[in-house]
Amino acid sequence: MHAVRPKQAFKLRSNKLSRDQKFFDMYSLVIGVLAAVALAILVLAMKMSDLTQGVYTRDTAEYQAAVAERIRPMSQVYLPGEESSAPVPTVKAAPDPEPVAAALTGPQVYNSACLACHAAGVGGAPAVGNAAAWAPRIGQGLDTLKRHAIEGYTGSAGYMPAKGGRMDLSDAEVADAVEYMLAESQ
Numbered sequence: 001m002h003a004v005r006p007k008q009a010f011k012l013r014s015n016k017l018s019r020d021q022k023f024f025d026m027y028s029l030v031i032g033v034l035a036a037v038a039l040a041i042l043v044l045a046m047k048m049s050d051l052t053q054g055v056y057t058r059d060t061a062e063y064q065a066a067v068a069e070r071i072r073p074m075s076q077v078y079l080p081g082e083e084s085s086a087p088v089p090t091v092k093a094a095p096d097p098e099p100v101a102a103a104l105t106g107p108q109v110y111n112s113a114c115l116a117c118h119a120a121g122v123g124g125a126p127a128v129g130n131a132a133a134w135a136p137r138i139g140q141g142l143d144t145l146k147r148h149a150i151e152g153y154t155g156s157a158g159y160m161p162a163k164g165g166r167m168d169l170s171d172a173e174v175a176d177a178v179e180y181m182l183a184e185s186q
């Protein structure tokens, strides 16, 4: 017969108790961490839905109207005597084509394309406002000045690029700029 003596019995029980305690502590810790993670995910999900919900709302009147318009039947049949209950689909007139960019005026062209060289006389360019610099050039005739501005040329003073390097300008715009420059240099 193997009888457990009282002292030994106590030792066994306390061993078992402390092992249970350890397990319980660990278990609580794991559960606690999992609960915290779940809570964090929940908060994050709520935050995200708050931020994005507005964008995807599909029950606004405008959205519904847009859908109704897109899925509207191509045509409808009315029996004789029957009144049209649905509004007759209206075909929207195509918007007017974009107006071609209005031609720039002489001063506008000068300010955007010529001023860089002709305001101060960079690289030998006759400065606008300097009548003495322009007098001999005006002697060549207006047509020559315009042609030189449009086609570009190299004179004794320097290089005048065609249209001041702005090939997007029309001949007429450059010609207007020349007239403006001359008017400012009399």
Ligand code: HEC
Pocket: 109, 110, 113, 114, 115, 116, 117, 118, 122, 123, 124, 125, 126, 137, 140, 144, 145, 146, 148, 149, 153, 154, 155, 156, 157, 158, 159, 160, 161, 163, 164, 165, 166, 174, 177, 178
């Ligand atoms: C990169 C500098 C530069 C730009 C930009 C420029 N010019 Fe000139 N331009 C010159 C130079 C340099 C001359 C003088 C060339 C010479 O006579 O040797 C000149 C000369 C001229 C002349 C005199 C031509 C002649 O026969 O004497 C006219 C007119 C003129 N430019 C118009 C214009 C107009 C208009 C623009 C803008 C659309 C323009 N230029 C932009 C440098 C420039």
